[in-house]
Amino acid sequence: MVDIWQNAMDHAVTIARRAGEVVREALHEDRKVMTKSSSVDLVTQTDQKVEQLIIQSVKEKFPTHRFIGEESVAAGEVCELTDSPTWIIDPIDGTTNFVHTFPFVAVSIGFSVNKQSEFGVVYSCLEDKMFTARRGRGAFCNDQPLSVSDQEDIKQSVIATEFGSSRDPEAVNNIFTSLRNIVSLPIHGVRGAGSAAINLCLVASGCVEAYYEIGIHVWDIAAGSLIVTEAGGILLDVEGGPVDLMSRRILAANNTTIADRLIREIQSFSPPRDDEEVTQ
Ligand SMILES: O=P(O)(O)OC[C@@]1(O)O[C@H](CO)[C@@H](O)[C@@H]1O
Ligand SMILES: [Mg+2]
Numbered sequence: 001m002v003d004i005w006q007n008a009m010d011h012a013v014t015i016a017r018r019a020g021e022v023v024r025e026a027l028h029e030d031r032k033v034m035t036k037s038s039s040v041d042l043v044t045q046t047d048q049k050v051e052q053l054i055i056q057s058v059k060e061k062f063p064t065h066r067f068i069g070e071e072s073v074a075a076g077e078v079c080e081l082t083d084s085p086t087w088i089i090d091p092i093d094g095t096t097n098f099v100h101t102f103p104f105v106a107v108s109i110g111f112s113v114n115k116q117s118e119f120g121v122v123y124s125c126l127e128d129k130m131f132t133a134r135r136g137r138g139a140f141c142n143d144q145p146l147s148v149s150d151q152e153d154i155k156q157s158v159i160a161t162e163f164g165s166s167r168d169p170e171a172v173n174n175i176f177t178s179l180r181n182i183v184s185l186p187i188h189g190v191r192g193a194g195s196a197a198i199n200l201c202l203v204a205s206g207c208v209e210a211y212y213e214i215g216i217h218v219w220d221i222a223a224g225s226l227i228v229t230e231a232g233g234i235l236l237d238v239e240g241g242p243v244d245l246m247s248r249r250i251l252a253a254n255n256t257t258i259a260d261r262l263i264r265e266i267q268s269f270s271p272p273r274d275d276e277e278v279t280q
């Protein structure tokens with residue numbers, strides 16, 4: 001059967017690899033670091049350059065497609081997911097890592113049609129790992145199939161999460177309460193790559209049982225979330241119920257046993273939605 005989005009997916013892989021080269025080249029150059037929503041929400045000229053590189057090359061090939069790009073939204077574009085084919089781009093997921101040369105930095109490209117994810121590409125460019133998933137056709141890393149962990153016991157698990165880039169005292173308090181609850185279960189360990197996209201790929205690869213975070217954005221998770229489900233994992237809201245990619249909350253797990261156990265321990269809160277302005 002003809003796959004009408006295969007061309008687009010092939011292009012996403014090609015452009016993610018090219019973007020990764022730009023990121024690698026820029027890694028040891030002088031970086032001008034700027035800030036966005038808070039003093040710890042970093043952006044560099046490389047983030048902006050890579051996003052433009054991806055958008056321009058997609059526009060040339062697919063002129064009718066739409067975009068949600070992290071740096072375009074930061075520059076004032078609306079963050080609106082319609083039924084049109086839409087590329088959801090995080091040019092550098094892990095900018096803090098990039099700035100500090102901590103070696104987990106990803107280019108993340110999700111693609112959605114009728115608000116359904118069709119493919120996801122996460123290129124962990126310092127590890128040279130290309131994670132891909134096409135809806136209904138599995139998830140892969142450098143063309144090797146991925147599958148989630150089969151662990152059902154939370155006490156035998158490693159869980160990924162992040163502190164995020166909000167330093168609002170109430171948010172920080174909630175994050176630490178959740179972390180203390182989960183560490184005390186006890187679990188084997190907590191990890192965080194500093195990139196939501198890579199954390200999701202770690203769930204898909206079976207290296208951690210789950211990843212949860214409150215405060216992420218749609219561009220952090222659009223690609224990686226499909227990689228998790230195509231590797232056999234599940235996505236939920238942190239309170240249970242269906243995930244909403246615009247809600248800034250996600251729980252990705254290998255199975256419902258692990259997910260349900262974590263939901264009981266997570267102290268949830270609700271940052272402003274990514275699409276808040278357009279839904280009002
Ligand atoms: O800003 P960037 O580098 O694209 O996103 C990095 C990131 O810190 O943002 C999320 C929190 O908002 C994190 O989990 C994610 O890894
Ligand atoms: Mg990001």
Ligand SMILES: [Mg+2]
Binds near residue numbers: 047
């Ligand atoms: Mg980014």
